[in-house]
Amino acid sequence: MTALLEVRGISVSFDGFRAINNLSFEIGECELRAIIGPNGAGKTTFMDIVTGKTRPNEGQVLWGEGSKSLLRMNESQIAQAGIGRKFQRPTVFEDQTVAENLTMALSAPRGPFSVLRWRPSADSAARVAELAAEVGLAEHLSRKSGELSHGQKQWLEIGMLLAQDPRLLLVDEPAAGMTLAEREQTTTLLRRLSEKHAVVVVEHDMDFVRRLDCKVTVLHEGSVLAEGSLDHVTANPEVIEVYLGRG
Ligand SMILES: Nc1ncnc2c1ncn2[C@@H]1O[C@H](COP(=O)(O)OP(=O)(O)O)[C@@H](O)[C@H]1O
Numbered sequence: 001m002t003a004l005l006e007v008r009g010i011s012v013s014f015d016g017f018r019a020i021n022n023l024s025f026e027i028g029e030c031e032l033r034a035i036i037g038p039n040g041a042g043k044t045t046f047m048d049i050v051t052g053k054t055r056p057n058e059g060q061v062l063w064g065e066g067s068k069s070l071l072r073m074n075e076s077q078i079a080q081a082g083i084g085r086k087f088q089r090p091t092v093f094e095d096q097t098v099a100e101n102l103t104m105a106l107s108a109p110r111g112p113f114s115v116l117r118w119r120p121s122a123d124s125a126a127r128v129a130e131l132a133a134e135v136g137l138a139e140h141l142s143r144k145s146g147e148l149s150h151g152q153k154q155w156l157e158i159g160m161l162l163a164q165d166p167r168l169l170l171v172d173e174p175a176a177g178m179t180l181a182e183r184e185q186t187t188t189l190l191r192r193l194s195e196k197h198a199v200v201v202v203e204h205d206m207d208f209v210r211r212l213d214c215k216v217t218v219l220h221e222g223s224v225l226a227e228g229s230l231d232h233v234t235a236n237p238e239v240i241e242v243y244l245g246r247g
């Protein structure tokens with residue numbers, strides 16, 4: 001099996017501090033993967049590198065069947081290639097309805113800011129309804145997005161990313177600020193999405209990670225400390241020492 005995404009020996013330093021240190025790992029097609037690790041381990045920086053926001057000083061980032069180098073692409077080309085990223089703070093247009101937000105995302109060419117240049121298309125309504133159903137917002141199509149709960153806004157943003165049909169979705173700390181019920185629905189959603197897309201989730205909430213029920217990568221000081229099932233990595237003495245033991 002060839003990987004969908006492979007990072008190979010990447011390092012990045014900020015003012016001499018190695019935030020990512022010879023990091024290597026792979027994500028498969030339609031794989032669901034959780035990334036955990038202490039604050040400052042490099043989890044967000046890893047996502048910044050994959051999406052082209054931060055350039056590594058060394059190493060390779062390879063994408064898709066042809067192992068294309070993402071390091072030769074800019075942020076919008078990487079988005080075009082099929083990598084979508086969800087930030088922690090939802091960035092939906094609060095004055096627009098759920099349907100309007102999804103319509104804009106659907107009509108826009110892939111890319112971080114291209115959503116602002118949308119042209120409505122005639123047959124988008126059915127796809128908008130489908131996207132809303134996929135993220136559990138079918139009943140809320142005509143509501144102003146600003147009226148949604150925090151969790152619902154996060155799902156709307158995931159729906160907007162799905163409108164671009166990404167092959168890989170990067171999701172940074174989705175559980176933060178969500179109610180328990182919302183967190184449970186989010187794990188169900190992410191598991192379902194991974195049937196058709198690869199999904200990489202950074203998350204601290206261990207109950208959330210357990211419900212994802214997927215392979216876990218533990219980052220520490222910019223490298224992979226352990227990898228495997230949640231039970232496997234949480235039994236690792238080094239993981240307990242650097243992460244779990246801190247309470
Ligand atoms: N743009 C930046 N400039 C300087 N230092 C940064 C920058 N981005 C991240 N860092 C540093 O790199 C380390 C890793 O950060 P980050 O990837 O955000 O960790 P995590 O998401 O695992 O908590 C931290 O020490 C952080 O302060």
Ligand SMILES: [Mg+2]
Nearest residue numbers: 043044045172
């Ligand atoms: Mg982070």
